[in-house]
Amino acid sequence: MxxxxxxxxxxxxxxxxxxxxxxxxxxxxxxxxxxxYKIRGAFNFFRKALAVETPAEMFVCASAGNHAQGFAFVCKHFGVPGVVFMPVTTPQQKIAKTRMFGGEFITIKLIGDFFDQCYKAAQDFAAEKGACMVPPFDHADxxxxxxxxxxxxxxxxxxxxxxxxxxxxxxxxxxxxxxxxxxxxxxxxxxxxxxxxxxxxxxxxxxxxxxxxxxxxxxxxxxxxxxxxxxxxxxxxxxxxxxxxxxxxxxxxxxxxxxxxxxxxxxxxxxxxxxxxxxxxxxxxxxxxxxxxxxxxxxxxxxxxxxxxxxxxAMRFSGLKKYFILRLPQRPGALKDFLNLLGPEDDIARFEYLKKSARNFGSILIGIETLHRENFDGLKARFDAGGLGYEDITDNEILSSLII
CATH class of the missing domain: 3.40.50.1100 (Rossmann fold)
Structure with a gap:
C-alpha cells in the first residue's frame, strides 16, 4: 500500500x-x-483479485461517494477498467472527482433515483458481463x-x-x-x-x-x-x-x-x-x-x-438560532413594539409575513440569532410579559421542514 x-x-x-x-x-x-479511508479496502481487494490465475477483465462498483473515488483511484493505479454506477441524483462534484481519479480507466453510469436501484443495476451488469463486483464493506478483503x-x-x-x-x-x-x-x-x-x-x-x-x-x-x-x-x-x-x-x-x-x-x-x-x-x-x-x-x-x-x-x-442545535411564528396585531406600531423586545445581542435573520390569520392579527415567521443560548430565556420572558402570541417551531420537524 x-x-x-x-x-x-x-x-x-x-x-x-x-x-x-x-x-x-x-x-x-x-x-x-x-x-x-475507502482507498485502503479497494486497494486490498484489487491486489488479491488480480493475483489469481485468471483475474477478471472488468471491475464494477455502485457508490455515490467515497467508495467510488477509492475504486476509481485503484483502477487507474493497476491499469484495469472499472465501471462505477451512481444514482442520477449524485452531485456533479462527486461525479467529476470520480472521473478525475479514474481517468481513462473509468466509465460512469448514472442509473436510478435511489441507491438501491443503482446497486441492483450494477449487480445485473456485473453478472451479464462477467465482471467482478467490488463491495463497499461486506467482504473480508x-x-x-x-x-x-x-x-x-x-x-x-x-x-x-x-x-x-x-x-x-x-x-x-x-x-x-x-x-x-x-x-x-x-x-x-x-x-x-x-x-x-x-x-x-x-x-x-x-x-x-x-x-x-x-x-x-x-x-x-x-x-x-x-x-x-x-x-x-x-x-x-x-x-x-x-x-x-x-x-x-x-x-x-x-x-x-x-x-x-x-x-x-x-x-x-x-x-x-x-x-x-x-x-x-x-x-x-x-x-x-x-x-x-x-x-x-x-x-x-x-x-x-x-x-x-x-x-x-449547527446554530439550531447549539441553541443560538430559533424560529418563531408570531401573532402580531394589525395596528400601527405593533412591529416597533416587537423590535423593542429584542436584546442587544439578538439579530433578526429571517422575517416573512405568512398570512392574516384573523381580521385584527397577522402571522409572521421570524428567525432570530443570538450570541449566547441563554439570551432566548430572557427573550421569551419578555414575549410573555408583553402578551405577545408566539410559538417556538425550531424543534418542530414537520413545521420547520415545510416553512423554514
Whole structure:
C-alpha cells in the first residue's frame, strides 16, 4: 500500500486535548489521496483479485461517494477498467472527482433515483458481463484493507503506548470490523466506542436484535454512514460488542463539530468524518479527562454548497438560532413594539409575513440569532410579559421542514 500512498498522520489535537483535559489524537483519513479511508479496502481487494490465475477483465462498483473515488483511484493505479454506477441524483462534484481519479480507466453510469436501484443495476451488469463486483464493506478483503489504519496507529502512537479509547464511525461496518479485529489482542472490548448517525443506527439495532436488521427508514444527511443494514460479515466481527457501546449522534450535533473544526483548525470534514469528534462532545470532560483517545476522522469529501445548511443546523442545535411564528396585531406600531423586545445581542435573520390569520392579527415567521443560548430565556420572558402570541417551531420537524 505504501507504493500507492504514504501513511496518513496521527495528530495530537491541542484544541480538543485542552478542551477535554485529555490526550486526543486524530487519525486523519481525510488526508488520503481520495480524502477518505475507502482507498485502503479497494486497494486490498484489487491486489488479491488480480493475483489469481485468471483475474477478471472488468471491475464494477455502485457508490455515490467515497467508495467510488477509492475504486476509481485503484483502477487507474493497476491499469484495469472499472465501471462505477451512481444514482442520477449524485452531485456533479462527486461525479467529476470520480472521473478525475479514474481517468481513462473509468466509465460512469448514472442509473436510478435511489441507491438501491443503482446497486441492483450494477449487480445485473456485473453478472451479464462477467465482471467482478467490488463491495463497499461486506467482504473480508475490504475489512482487511481498512485494518491497515489500526496497524499505522499502533506504529504512530508515541512510546508505542496504548489508547484508553478508540472512537470510530460506523456505516456498513468495514472500518470498525477491521480496526477492532486488528486491535483485539492489545485492547479490551470496552476500549472501543462506535458512533452512528441517529438517523441510521444499523449496528445498534442489529446488536439489540442479535442479528442484522434492515432499517425501515434512513436519514441520508450523513451520507457516508447512512446505511440501512449492517454488512453480514461485519456484524459477525462486531457481534461481541454491546449495543451500549454504540453511541447515536444527532445529525445536527455533527454539524457543530464540522463548523468548530473548520473555524478553529481549518479542517474540512464531511458529516461522516465528524461523527467521532461529535462523540467527544457527548462524552464530555468527566468521561475523557486524563485519557488517551484516538478518534478516526474518516473523510473530508465535503461539498461546500452544503455549508449554509450545516451552519444552520449547527446554530439550531447549539441553541443560538430559533424560529418563531408570531401573532402580531394589525395596528400601527405593533412591529416597533416587537423590535423593542429584542436584546442587544439578538439579530433578526429571517422575517416573512405568512398570512392574516384573523381580521385584527397577522402571522409572521421570524428567525432570530443570538450570541449566547441563554439570551432566548430572557427573550421569551419578555414575549410573555408583553402578551405577545408566539410559538417556538425550531424543534418542530414537520413545521420547520415545510416553512423554514
Amino acid at each position: 505504501r507504493g500507492l500512498f504514504p501513511e496518513t498522520p496521527l495528530q495530537r489535537n491541542e484544541h480538543l486535548s485542552a478542551l477535554y483535559g485529555a490526550d486526543i489524537w486524530l487519525k486523519r483519513e481525510d488526508l488520503s489521496p481520495v480524502r477518505s 475490504i475489512i482487511e484493507g481498512q485494518a491497515t489504519i489500526a496497524s499505522e496507529i499502533m506504529a504512530q502512537l508515541p512510546g508505542k503506548g496504548l489508547p484508553d479509547l478508540v472512537i470510530m464511525p460506523v456505516g456498513g461496518g468495514g472500518l470498525s470490523s477491521g480496526l477492532t479485529g486488528y486491535l483485539s489482542e492489545d485492547l479490551l472490548a470496552e476500549n472501543f466506542l462506535f458512533c452512528e448517525p441517529a438517523g441510521a443506527p444499523s449496528l445498534k439495532r442489529a446488536l439489540e436484535a442479535g442479528e442484522p436488521v434492515t432499517l425501515p427508514k434512513v436519514d441520508n444527511f450523513v451520507d457516508g454512514a447512512a446505511v440501512a443494514r449492517i454488512g453480514s460479515l461485519n456484524f459477525q466481527a462486531l457481534s461481541r460488542f454491546s449495543a451500549d457501546q454504540v453511541m447515536l449522534i444527532e445529525e445536527n450535533a455533527i454539524c457543530v463539530s464540522m463548523i468548530d473544526m473548520l473555524n478553529v483548525e481549518g479542517i474540512v470534514l464531511e458529516p461522516a468524518g465528524g461523527l467521532s469528534l461529535a462523540a467527544l462532545e457527548k462524552l464530555g470532560t468527566d468521561r475523557l479527562k486524563g485519557k488517551t483517545v484516538v478518534a478516526i476522522v474518516s473523510g473530508g469529501n465535503f461539498d461546500f454548497e452544503r455549508l449554509p445548511d450545516v451552519k444552520e443546523r
